[in-house]
Amino acid sequence: MATTIFIIMIVLLLLGFPMMIPLLVATFVGFMFMFGNLGQMDFMVQQMMAGIRPASLIAVPMFILAADIMTRGQSASRLIDMVMRFMGHIKGGLAVSTAAACTLFGAVSGSTQATVVAVGSPLRPRMLKAGYKDSFVLALIINASDIAFLIPPSIGMIIYGVISSTSISELFIAGIGPGLLLLLLFSAYSVAYATINNVPTEPKASWSERAQAVKNALWPLGFPVIIVGGIYGGIFSPTEAAAVCVLYAFVLEFLVFRSLNLPDIYRIAKSTGLITAVVFILVGAGAAFSWVISFAQVPQAILAAVGISEMGPKGVLAVISIAFFVGCMFVDPIVVILILVPIFAPVVETVGLDPVLVGVIITLQVAIGSATPPFGCDIFTAIAIFKRPYIDVIRGIFPFTVILFAVSVALIFFPQIALFLRDLAFR
Amino acid sequence: MDETTENNPHESSLPGVLGVIDSAISRVESVLLAAGVLMMAVNTIANVVGRYVFQYSLFFSEELNRILIILITFAGISYAARQGRHIRMSAIYDALPPPARKGFMVLIAAVTALCMFALCYFSIGYINKVATSGRVLPALQLPVYWIFLWVPVGFFMTGLQYSLTAIKNIVSKDIYLSTRVLEGYDNDEQEI
Numbered sequence: 001m002a003t004t005i006f007i008i009m010i011v012l013l014l015l016g017f018p019m020m021i022p023l024l025v026a027t028f029v030g031f032m033f034m035f036g037n038l039g040q041m042d043f044m045v046q047q048m049m050a051g052i053r054p055a056s057l058i059a060v061p062m063f064i065l066a067a068d069i070m071t072r073g074q075s076a077s078r079l080i081d082m083v084m085r086f087m088g089h090i091k092g093g094l095a096v097s098t099a100a101a102c103t104l105f106g107a108v109s110g111s112t113q114a115t116v117v118a119v120g121s122p123l124r125p126r127m128l129k130a131g132y133k134d135s136f137v138l139a140l141i142i143n144a145s146d147i148a149f150l151i152p153p154s155i156g157m158i159i160y161g162v163i164s165s166t167s168i169s170e171l172f173i174a175g176i177g178p179g180l181l182l183l184l185l186f187s188a189y190s191v192a193y194a195t196i197n198n199v200p201t202e203p204k205a206s207w208s209e210r211a212q213a214v215k216n217a218l219w220p221l222g223f224p225v226i227i228v229g230g231i232y233g234g235i236f237s238p239t240e241a242a243a244v245c246v247l248y249a250f251v252l253e254f255l256v257f258r259s260l261n262l263p264d265i266y267r268i269a270k271s272t273g274l275i276t277a278v279v280f281i282l283v284g285a286g287a288a289f290s291w292v293i294s295f296a297q298v299p300q301a302i303l304a305a306v307g308i309s310e311m312g313p314k315g316v317l318a319v320i321s322i323a324f325f326v327g328c329m330f331v332d333p334i335v336v337i338l339i340l341v342p343i344f345a346p347v348v349e350t351v352g353l354d355p356v357l358v359g360v361i362i363t364l365q366v367a368i369g370s371a372t373p374p375f376g377c378d379i380f381t382a383i384a385i386f387k388r389p390y391i392d393v394i395r396g397i398f399p400f401t402v403i404l405f406a407v408s409v410a411l412i413f414f415p416q417i418a419l420f421l422r423d424l425a426f427r
Numbered sequence: 428m429d430e431t432t433e434n435n436p437h438e439s440s441l442p443g444v445l446g447v448i449d450s451a452i453s454r455v456e457s458v459l460l461a462a463g464v465l466m467m468a469v470n471t472i473a474n475v476v477g478r479y480v481f482q483y484s485l486f487f488s489e490e491l492n493r494i495l496i497i498l499i500t501f502a503g504i505s506y507a508a509r510q511g512r513h514i515r516m517s518a519i520y521d522a523l524p525p526p527a528r529k530g531f532m533v534l535i536a537a538v539t540a541l542c543m544f545a546l547c548y549f550s551i552g553y554i555n556k557v558a559t560s561g562r563v564l565p566a567l568q569l570p571v572y573w574i575f576l577w578v579p580v581g582f583f584m585t586g587l588q589y590s591l592t593a594i595k596n597i598v599s600k601d602i603y604l605s606t607r608v609l610e611g612y613d614n615d616e617q618e619i
Contacts, residue, residue: 017515042550273460
């Protein structure tokens with residue numbers, strides 16, 4: 001049964017069916033194997049409804065809405081400006097600023113694609129003008145935007161948290177360490193790149209210019225304070241933090257900056273609704289799929305076949321890392337999380353791994369895989385936004401993949417990179 | 428959102444009365460989507476503000492969000508089908524020659540439509556089961572099956588969209604991702 005289901009699923013995925021179909025058809029086939037008739041199919045619908053029911057999932061549309069408001073407003077440009085005034089003048093400063101602005105905007109929006117649009121679009125022309133090669137620029141933007149996966153808020157983490165019953169607050173806080181480590185390493189590579197290729201530096205900003213830029217960015221900087229401060233301090237649940245972000249984004253862009261007007265609200269709400277629906281139908285289908293394979297003990301069968309029980313915790317983490325990395329090279333991260341998390345759930349429990357650590361490692365792998373050829377979905381985001389051919393987009397990616405890989409290995413051997421802040425806040 | 432969408436987001440490709448009905452449905456769906464999201468935002472924000480400022484949680488907040496998320500999801504899947512916005516892994520498909528792509532698109536749309544109609548049927552069965560159980564939402568005191576009424580409608584409309592996509596690909600020369608979206612049409616402004 002397991003083999004049939006997975007073959008059907010992979011074939012349908014690769015043929016280009018909408019991603020809900022492989023999940024739904026696999027679930028349907030699973031039900032047919034188990035019950036042998038159509039009489040139990042209403043149960044499949046019931047599982048789908050149960051999948052989209054958890055109240056914590058409401059954080060997803062709320063964070064998307066906040067990001068959608070900000071992407072169309074001024075928050076991003078003000079953050080970019082501030083970072084630029086501080087880092088622009090060092091060697092590779094423009095690249096370091098881009099990485100830092102991506103991280104900062106990731107802390108505001110939680111969406112990789114929003115980060116590529118909001119930070120990548122304005123900064124790429126500036127970097128090209130300054131003398132960086134396009135292959136480096138594109139790779140930097142894609143990979144630095146992926147830091148948004150790890151920095152709270154993170155939509156992938158919310159979905160992982162819901163389906164694995166792990167604290168989303170703890171996941172958010174644990175993502176910060178690895179996210180900042182990545183920023184540090186990307187910055188180091190940027191400086192090295194600029195030095196080797198002798199990219200000219202930008203003029204240094206005066207302290208009064210810097211003060212002005214900080215003042216302009218003060219409002220958008222409230223987002224990380226609300227999200228990280230609110231969750232870290234135990235004031236907000238992630239859903240509440242998301243709601244406050246929506247209110248804050250609305251006040252900022254509509255009342256303070258006046259960059260958007262009321263008709264924009266309708267368009268933004270519609271666009272958020274569309275993205276939400278596309279994600280939630282997958283979450284529902286994923287829940288039904290996960291129920292069917294768990295009921296049929298498929299995960300246990302697969303894991304036993306791999307011989308995972310003899311591997312020990314580090315071996316299990318390595319297997320999980322590879323599975324998610326490879327998965328995301330081909331398919332959308334949310335689909336990979338929906339399919340693979342329930343498969344690994346039993347072994348994570350048996351080996352006694354910290355589900356928060358597993359969540360952070362999964363999120364990191366999802367980030368790497370999405371930026372890795374052949375089919376990482378960020379590559380296609382970049383192709384769509386920057387209108388560059390596939391080959392140009394992937395040319396400069398390799399050094400970043402090496403850095404990301406090094407961080408993955410580091411995370412398996414030094415889990416404190418992720419868990420230090422979490423333990424400080426919650427233990 | 429592409430330019431056609433800007434000019435007339437609800438323009439239908441169907442002839443005559445069917446076209447009028449189709450574009451009316453598109454309008455209704457997009458209003459439901461936007462209203463659902465805004466109500467959810469207001470509801471969630473009001474609950475937070477109520478809890479921290481007035482020490483008073485909205486007793487129905489969670490149930491209202493549960494109703495809204497089902498509304499958004501099932502109004503949205505049909506709207507997304509119309510706009511060709513469902514996530515797919517199209518890398519292999521894109522590499523095929525046009526005649527093969529066309530054939531595949533007919534197959535994809537037809538199978539997807541079939542799945543959606545099947546789920547529409549199954550969800551009616553589910554609603555019947557919930558209705559006979561007579562459960563009510565604890566806070567709002569509404570029958571639970573009410574909140575699922577969107578589900579078969581959403582599946583049906585999505586199935587319809589994909590059926591039309593299949594037909595459109597059979598009768599016309601070009602390849603269509605949805606009834607409204609021609610393959611390869613470049614989006615100027617990228618939505619997140």
